[in-house]
Amino acid sequence: MLRQGGHAVDAAIAVQMVLAFIEAPETGIGGGGYLLLHDDKTGQTRVYDGRETAPAAAQPDRFQVLGIDMPLALAIPSGSSVGVPGLIAMLAKAHSEHGRLPWNELFVPAINLAERGLPMPQRLQRQIQQDLSLRLFADTRAYFRRQAESETPTLRNPELAETLRSIAQEGPQAFYQGPVAEGLLDRLEDARWGATDMTAQDLAGYQAINREAVCRPYRQWTVCGAPPSSSGGITVLQILGMLEHFDMGSLEPDSVEALHLIAESSRLAFADRNHHIGDPAYVNVPMGPLLDPDYLHERAGLIRTERALTEVHPGEPGTRTEIENIEFTPEADEQGTSHFSLVDADGNLLALTSSNEAPFGSRMLSQGFVLNNQLTDFSFSPEIAGIPHPNAVAGGKRPRSSMAPTMVFDSAGQPRLIIGSRGGSRIIGYVVKTLIGVLDWNLDVQDAIALPNALDRGLGLELEAGTGLEALAPALETLGHNVSVVPMTSGLHGIERTDGGWRGGADPRLDGVARGD
Known part of the structure; x- marks a missing residue:
């Protein structure tokens, strides 16, 4: 698409549709995402918010039974977990404003691949073999396991090809109205449990949102990311804003x-x-105060170099550094999602992170695509410390995300780096690691991506298994950290601007590659 003179948005749509076929557990038209776009001509950096929404009838106790939080394993494969998909609407909005190539042409590669088929990627085979739950659900058993267990595992999806052909020929409305929408609702009505309350009006009324990127200085650079409904941009910037007080x-x-x-x-x-961020249409998120230099200086002042904090509390910008009567209660999440970064010939930059939430989503398929389970990203408990949770379920609300497509610009406003990752709430730590690697440790983007992963989401300090970081566990425990050594399959993809042009990097933990002309 780029060789044909297409805009970065054109290329992104073609890439995303192919990923909907070959990386279906992680991403696809049954899910949503965030597209971060920098327009070289205007210098504007915008975010297209294609996050899923809860049905209008959704209530705060959606994932509770008799006042007790439902087990996540039961919530995921339920009709209640599926949000109104936003990916197609998001891509269509970006294309209407920036696209150069015809909409229908952007779907041709994915349609051809899905019809013709190809050898099943090794990673997908491993995912299917390792996820025993796929045996329990008719859709995943019939599509994923059947193809993986054939003598020569082949990935083919003529049903998806037909769905993509309808969207290509008739436009994005073909997904949200008509036979495709009706088929999606019919599948939800047949969910094994967790009755759906999604309606045709919920689908037809979905709107992607064009938002300003959230940006903040970090040393001599400016870093920009996705604002709420994603927590990724603010949280990455807060971490950097505290770290800039250390060498x-x-x-x-x-x-x-x-x-x-x-x-x-x-x-x-x-x-x-956890305390402040939710869908800004429902929650007053204090974005500016959370990123205020004085507030972040105060928060950084809580850090002791010789000892980990015993307790961590949220702060109240402009009022108090800590709200000591509120304990931080982290929420576990799934580790799905996909990311890619693009630069076109005109210097337009694009970073797109998209997701079904859990790998294989809700374990339900409709017309060849996986249905998301993104509503499990809401807090199952409607309240925190006696006040409404900012990420509580509500009708039409977007669940808080951790997706963190990110761009860095130098002091002259020229691009330095584009980055993003897969990995649930660990995405934030993966992106921070890479940013520090490039900006503080002067590594090239490939070496920064390949650094061993280490992060803390409030669930303890996690070190990547099978890396040299394992040897540091005793010393970190001596500092007071609750250390665990776990597999961490990030999926970072980045592009950096160098004196000689562009240089790409892809996560060695997955099978992505950096390509360009």
Whole structure:
């Protein structure tokens, strides 16, 4: 698409549709996402918010039974978990404002691949083999397991090809109204449990939102990301805003000192995230105050280099550094999602993170595509410390996301870096690691992406299994960290601007690659 003179948005639509076929567990037209776009001509950086929404009839106790939070494993494969998909509407809105190539042509590669088929990617085979739950659900058993267990595993999806052909020929409304929408609702009516309350009006009324990116200085650069309904941009910027009070450049990437500072900044930022951030149409998110330099200086002042904080509380910008009567209560989440970054010939930059939420979403398929389980990203408890939770379920509301497509610009406003990742709420830590790697440790983007992962979401300091960081666990525990060594399959993809042009990097933990002319 780029060789044909297409805009970065044109290329992104073609890439995203192919991913809907070959990376169906993670992403697709049954889900949603965020598209971060920098227009080189105007210098504007905008975000297209294609996050799923709750049906209009949704109530705060959606995931509770007799006042008790429902187990996540039961909530995911239920009709109640599926939000109104936003991906197609988001891409259509971006295309209407920036696209150069005809909408229908952007679907041709994905349609051809889905009809013709191709050898099943090794990673997809592993995902299917390792997820025993797929045996329990008719849709995933019939599509994913059947193809993976054939003598020569082949991925083919003529049903998806037909759905994409309808959207290509008739436009985005073909997804939200008519036979495709009716088929989606019919599938939800047949959910094994958790009755759906999604209606034809919910689908037809979905709107993607064009928002200003949230930006903040970090040392001599400006970093921009996705604002709420995603927590990714604010949380990444808060972590950086605290770390800029420490000389990160003097520390080694794999040192106890560096990991300690990153972990403590992350714990404080995640406490604020949990207490303050939700859909801005429903919650007054104090974006400016949360990123205020004085407030972040005060929060950084809570960090002790010689000892991890015993307790972490959210703050109240402009009033108090800590709200000591409120404890940070982190929420576990799934580890799905997909990301890619693009630059076109005119210097337009694009970062797109999209997701079905859990790998394989709700375990339900409709017309060849996976239906998301994004509503489980809402807080199951409607209240926190006796006040309404900012991420409580509500009709028409967008659940809080951790997706963090990110761009960095130098002091002259020229692009320095585009980055993003898969990985649930760990996305924030993966992106922070890479930003520090490039901006503080002067690594190229590939080496920064390949750094071992270490992060703290308020669930303890997690170190990537099978890496040299495992040896640091005792020293970090001595500092007071609750350390766990776990597999962390990030999915970082980035592009950086160098004196000689552009340089790309892809996560060695997955099978993505950097390509360009």
